[in-house]
C-alpha cells in the first residue's frame with residue numbers, strides 16, 4: 001500500500017510538471033479548460049437510470065453532459081434505455097396486458113428471451129415504471145418514474161435557466177439488431193437518430209452533442225451524414241494503426257478506465273498506467289473514460305476508498321471527459337481542484353516536493 005501511495009504521488013508530481021494535455025476540441029457552451037463531467041445514464045448512482053428525474057438531478061449536481069443509450073420502439077421512435085430488453089429495469093412483468101409480448105431475439109450474439117422495446121409503442125412503454133437493478137443502490141424509487149423518451153431527454157438538456165449549456169451524448173446501442181428489423185421499414189437506427197437530432201438543432205461540428213457507439217459501421221455510416229463529433233467506444237486499448245483509422249471519422253474515444261489505469265482484478269491494486277491517452281491525443285482523438293463509480297468495489301485499493309483520488313489520477317494523466325454514475329462527486333472534485341489550483345499555483349513545486357518527501361517518510365515507517 002505504501003509503495004502505491006508513493007507511486008500515485010510521484011505520478012501526480014510528474015503529471016503536474018507537464019501541462020495538462022489540451023482538449024482537442026471545444027463544443028459550443030461546454031467547458032474547454034477542464035475535463036467534462038459526463039453523467040452516465042443521468043445521476044444513476046442515486047436514481048433509477050435513464051429517467052427524466054435522473055437526468056434532471058445530474059444537471060442540478062453540476063454535470064456538463066448527460067449521457068443516454070438508445071433503443072427503437074415499434075412506432076420507430078427513440079427511447080432511452082441501456083438495454084433493448086426491459087425485464088431487469090422496469091415493472092413490465094407485472095403488466096398483465098403485456099404478457100404476450102415476450103420474445104426471443106438474437107442480440108449481439110446472444111439469444112435473449114425478454115420484453116423488447118421494438119415490440120412496444122412509446123405510449124405503451126410510458127406506462128411502465130423503472131426499477132433500480134443494482135441491489136446495492138437505493139431501491140426506494142422503484143415504481144416511481146417512467147422511462148424517458150429521447151425527446152424528453154433532450155428537453156432536460158435544453159431546459160437550462162442560468163446560461164449553462166448541458167451537452168447530450170446519445171448512443172446507438174446494438175444497431176445491428178434494430179437495423180435487421182428496421183429494414184422492413186426502409187430505415188435505420190442511425191437515420192432515426194440523425195433525423196431526431198436535426199429536428200432538435202444538433203447539426204454542427206460544434207453543437208453540444210457527442211454521438212457514441214461501440215459499432216464502428218454505425219459511426220462510419222453517420223460520419224457521412226453529419227458533422228457532429230462521433231465517439232468510438234472501445235473496452236480495450238487500440239494500436240496506433242487503429243487510432244489512425246478511427247481518427248479519419250471520429251473525434252474521440254470512449255474507453256474503459258482499465259485501458260488507462262490497469263488494476264489487478266483480484267487484489268484491486270493498480271498495476272500500471274498506460275500511454276493510451278497520449279497516443280490517442282497524438283491522433284487528435286479526445287479520450288472519455290468509463291465508468292466512474294463511488295462504491296468501494298469499483299475503486300482500486302490505492303485510492304483509499306476515496307473516489308476523489310481516482311478522479312485526480314485520471315485528470316492528471318490527461319483524460320478529456322469522465323463518465324460517472326455520481327456527477328455530484330465529480331463536480332465537487334472539479335470545484336476542489338479549481339480552488340486548490342489558485343491557492344497553490346505559485347508554490348506548486350515546493351509543495352509537491354514536500355508532499356513527496358513526507359510520503360516517502362510515511363511509507364518507510366509504514367513498512368516497518
Ligand SMILES: *[C@@H]1O[C@H](CO)[C@@H](O)[C@H](O)[C@H]1NC(C)=O
Nearest residue numbers: 087088093102103113114115
Ligand atoms: C422477469 O423477471 C422476473 C423476476 O423479476 C422473472 O420471474 C420472470 O421470469 C422474468 N420474465 C422474463 C420474460 O424474463
Ligand SMILES: *[C@@H]1O[C@H](CO)[C@@H](O)[C@H](O)[C@H]1NC(C)=O
Nearest residue numbers: 056152155156157159160161
Ligand atoms: C424545466 O425546469 C423547470 C424549473 O427548473 C422544472 O420545473 C421543469 O420540470 C423542467 N422541465 C424539464 C423537461 O426538465
Ligand SMILES: *[C@@H]1O[C@H](CO)[C@@H](O)[C@H](O)[C@H]1NC(C)=O
Nearest residue numbers: 183184185186187188191192
Ligand atoms: C427508402 O429510403 C430512401 C432514403 O431514406 C429513399 O430514397 C427511398 O425512396 C426509400 N424507398 C422506399 C421504397 O420507400
